[in-house]
Amino acid sequence: MLAMRHISKVFRTELIETHALRDFSLDVASGxxxxxxGPSGSGKTTFLNVAGLLETFDTGRYELDGVDVNxxxxxxRSRLRNEKIGFIxxxxxxxxxxxxxxxxxxxxxxxxMKTAERKERIESALDIVGLSSxxxxxxxxxxxxxxxxxxxxxxxxxxxxxxxxxxxxGNLDSLMARQVMDLLEQINEMGTTIVLVTxxxxxxxxxxxxxxxxxxxxxxxxPYEPREPQVMASAAMA
Amino acid sequence: MFGYYVKLALRSLxxxxxxxALMVMxxxxxxxxxxxxxxxxxxxxxxxxxWKNDRLYAITLDSWDAEEPANExxxxxxxxxxxxxxxxxxxxxAIAARSVxxxxxxxxxSSAEAASDVLPERALLRxxxxxxxxxxDVPFAHGGGWQAAADTGPEPVIVLSKAMNEHFxxxxxxxxxxLRWNDREFRVVGVLEDWHPSPKFYDLNNGSFDxxxxxxxxxxxxxxxxxxxxxxxxxxxxxxxxxxxxxxNSECVWVQAWxxxxxxxxxxxxxxxxxxxxxxxxxxxxxxxxxxNRLTPVDQWLADNDxxxxxxxxxxxxxFAFLSVCLINxxxxxxxxxxxxxxxxxxxxxxxxxxxQIFLQLLTEAGxxxxxxxxxxxxxxxxxxxxxxxxYATGSxxxxxxxxxxxxxxxxxxxxxxxxxxxxxxxxxxxxxRLAPAVYLKS
Numbered sequence: 001m002l003a004m005r006h007i008s009k010v011f012r013t014e015l016i017e018t019h020a021l022r023d024f025s026l027d028v029a030s031g032x033x034x035x036x037x038g039p040s041g042s043g044k045t046t047f048l049n050v051a052g053l054l055e056t057f058d059t060g061r062y063e064l065d066g067v068d069v070n071x072x073x074x075x076x077r078s079r080l081r082n083e084k085i086g087f088i089x090x091x092x093x094x095x096x097x098x099x100x101x102x103x104x105x106x107x108x109x110x111x112x113m114k115t116a117e118r119k120e121r122i123e124s125a126l127d128i129v130g131l132s133s134x135x136x137x138x139x140x141x142x143x144x145x146x147x148x149x150x151x152x153x154x155x156x157x158x159x160x161x162x163x164x165x166x167x168x169x170g171n172l173d174s175l176m177a178r179q180v181m182d183l184l185e186q187i188n189e190m191g192t193t194i195v196l197v198t199x200x201x202x203x204x205x206x207x208x209x210x211x212x213x214x215x216x217x218x219x220x221x222x223p224y225e226p227r228e229p230q231v232m233a234s235a236a237m238a
Numbered sequence: 239m240f241g242y243y244v245k246l247a248l249r250s251l252x253x254x255x256x257x258x259a260l261m262v263m264x265x266x267x268x269x270x271x272x273x274x275x276x277x278x279x280x281x282x283x284x285x286x287x288x289w290k291n292d293r294l295y296a297i298t299l300d301s302w303d304a305e306e307p308a309n310e311x312x313x314x315x316x317x318x319x320x321x322x323x324x325x326x327x328x329x330x331x332a333i334a335a336r337s338v339x340x341x342x343x344x345x346x347x348s349s350a351e352a353a354s355d356v357l358p359e360r361a362l363l364r365x366x367x368x369x370x371x372x373x374x375d376v377p378f379a380h381g382g383g384w385q386a387a388a389d390t391g392p393e394p395v396i397v398l399s400k401a402m403n404e405h406f407x408x409x410x411x412x413x414x415x416x417l418r419w420n421d422r423e424f425r426v427v428g429v430l431e432d433w434h435p436s437p438k439f440y441d442l443n444n445g446s447f448d449x450x451x452x453x454x455x456x457x458x459x460x461x462x463x464x465x466x467x468x469x470x471x472x473x474x475x476x477x478x479x480x481x482x483x484x485x486x487n488s489e490c491v492w493v494q495a496w497x498x499x500x501x502x503x504x505x506x507x508x509x510x511x512x513x514x515x516x517x518x519x520x521x522x523x524x525x526x527x528x529x530x531n532r533l534t535p536v537d538q539w540l541a542d543n544d545x546x547x548x549x550x551x552x553x554x555x556x557x558f559a560f561l562s563v564c565l566i567n568x569x570x571x572x573x574x575x576x577x578x579x580x581x582x583x584x585x586x587x588x589x590x591x592x593x594x595q596i597f598l599q600l601l602t603e604a605g606x607x608x609x610x611x612x613x614x615x616x617x618x619x620x621x622x623x624x625x626x627x628x629x630y631a632t633g634s635x636x637x638x639x640x641x642x643x644x645x646x647x648x649x650x651x652x653x654x655x656x657x658x659x660x661x662x663x664x665x666x667x668x669x670x671x672r673l674a675p676a677v678y679l680k681s
Contacts, residue, residue: 082590
């Protein structure tokens with residue numbers, strides 16, 4: 001699903017150079033739920049932006065769902081982002097003057113879907129996150145947890161293969177955080193690959209795999225090896 | 239997507255109503271001033287008989303002083319009018335499909351009916367030959383012009399303007415009724431529709447935008463009644479002019495002459511005729527200046543006579559400078575507004591909007607601002623022109639006739655709106671479209 005090899009990203013100003021990612025390599029398989037952890041300033045967010053095609057990188061190779069993204073035009077990167085990636089942000093990032101329905105509609109609009117299909121997908125996504133009855137509320141009328149669920153609905157409405165979540169529970173109390181995590185797990189079980197950036201070790205433990213980023217590198221990178229299916233493992237044990 | 243962009247633009251404009259109103263006002267003011275000046279400029283510079291531009295020609299001959307040109311500022315031009323005898327000679331040939339010689343005079347029109355209580359009216363009259371009405375496509379409400387024979391008679395016939403017919407006959411069909419001009423009775427043969435050629439191309443003396451005359455009488459009345467010109471009379475030669483006949487035979491220029499030439503061959507023949515006539519006149523000691531015998535089409539005639547003066551052009555330039563200032567302000571406001579919404583732009587980028595889509599969306603918003611601004615600008619321009627018309631409401635100046643919003647003005651406003659949208663929106667839309675979305679998503 002995601003294969004990064006020796007990625008580097010340097011932010012330059014007139015005075016300083018900051019190596020946000022250096023020789024960064026990571027594989028995420030289809031259907032995985034990976035938690036990316038690390039101290040502040042370690043490069044987690046830069047990784048997420050590069051992975052989400054919001055930032056370019058300086059050197060290395062990045063394949064997203066088999067597509068080498070290096071050198072792609074902005075149009076193509078935007079289309080890939082729209083079709084393959086869903087974003088969930090710490091601060092929800094709902095558009096304040098659009099109601100819930102229209103917020104979830106945004107990525108579908110850029111995919112130029114027909115009205116009927118968009119409506120069906122929006123209703124389905126809101127149904128999954130349990131907010132069908134709030135479709136015509138404004139974001140300001142919802143609690144933080146509800147807003148994050150709207151953001152999740154928006155992220156999954158386009159049926160992306162890949163969800164990138166940046167501290168999705170960072171602004172929520174523990175109960176709401178747990179609900180959001182339950183929802184992410186449920187989405188992952190439906191086949192969507194999830195990469196979760198978090199500081200919270202408890203949340204990270206709920207992922208299939210933890211990856212620690214330190215100083216712009218994955219601290220314990222190993223090339224991806226497919227896990228054996230659990231059914232077969234159970235059979236072998238028997 | 240355009241419909242979606244329009245919907246987003248409307249939401250965005252509602253989000254900051256104060257800034258939106260400021261931008262609309264800036265664009266509206268700029269466009270209003272431009273539309274006002276351009277409407278007046280267009281009205282002043284337009285050819286009111288454009289469909290005959292390749293057929294109608296003013297005749298001018300350089301009969302002026304050998305030592306100095308008639309016009310010091312434009313020495314290449316002959317005098318704009320002809321002497322009486324030259325006008326008679328060049329409009330008597332049968333080469334042209336129609337020929338007209340004419341001048342403007344004045345007098346008092348009064349009712350010929352003893353019992354009438356309609357007050358007499360001071361009036362300007364055009365003394366002209368029969369071809370005038372057909373040559374200049376003058377519209378008639380009742381009757382028509384007179385026959386050519388009436389010019390030589392001369393016959394006491396008169397054509398009234400719509401306003402004079404309203405005054406003396408309450409707008410009724412007055413053909414066949416009589417009217418007194420000074421102390422002589424004239425029979426009405428025609429009444430014009432409302433006719434305001436602007437500029438008054440056929441006689442640009444004493445005000446290119448004056449109203450047309452109140453009445454028209456055959457040219458033969460000029461020598462018969464020894465009429466004075468209420469227009470320009472320019473003389474250069476010290477001559478003895480003790481009688482009206484002396485004046486008619488003088489080198490003073492005061493008569494206008496026009497011909498209608500249907501094709502190029504006729505035009506060549508007419509030019510040859512003029513050159514031949516001038517050469518012939520040289521044998522009697524006239525036309526000491528080099529040949530400068532002109533057949534000038536209406537467009538060129540308006541330009542030669544400086545109908546649109548340079549200060550009008552300067553005014554148009556200043557109006558555009560003002561629009562530029564308004565647009566620069568709008569660029570600043572738009573940029574501030576778009577940058578203020580950069581987080582939302584970042585979200586849209588993250589959700590799959592390309593730079594091009596963001597650019598088009600923001601340009602649509604600028605376009606809507608410009609469209610609303612242009613509409614408000616048209617309303618302001620209409621009010622401004624209404625005010626200007628009120629200023630010129632009194633007197634005979636026809637400036638008011640060029641101060642109307644018409645299809646041309648609306649087209650100009652639309653064009654200015656497009657230019658404004660592009661000028662004001664391109665840079666902010668491009669700039670915001672290039673922002674790195676990741677920077678704004680964290681905020």
